[in-house]
Amino acid sequence: MKRALFTLLGALIFALMSYGLVELFALWYGPRYIKSDSDIGDAFMTALGFMLICLIAGGVVGFRWAGRRAKR
Numbered sequence: 657m658k659r660a661l662f663t664l665l666g667a668l669i670f671a672l673m674s675y676g677l678v679e680l681f682a683l684w685y686g687p688r689y690i691k692s693d694s695d696i697g698d699a700f701m702t703a704l705g706f707m708l709i710c711l712i713a714g715g716v717v718g719f720r721w722a723g724r725r726a727k728r
Contacts, residue, residue, distance in 0.1 A: 666718020674710035
């Protein structure tokens with residue numbers, strides 16, 4: 657049960673951090689490079705892919721961290 661909780665917590669923390677990074681990137685990228693709806697769609701799909709990768713990585717990190725804590 658503890659491993660599942662750590663996995664979810666790690667995934668949530670990484671997801672929130674990636675959301676913040678995407679917001680900062682959007683503030684910089686949007687006014688400079690977005691010229692059409694197609695550009696917005698490309699940036700949005702890239703951001704979703706990045707956040708998905710961060711979510712999965714956070715789950716893996718949380719799972720491994722729970723395993724290390726159990727060994728001590």
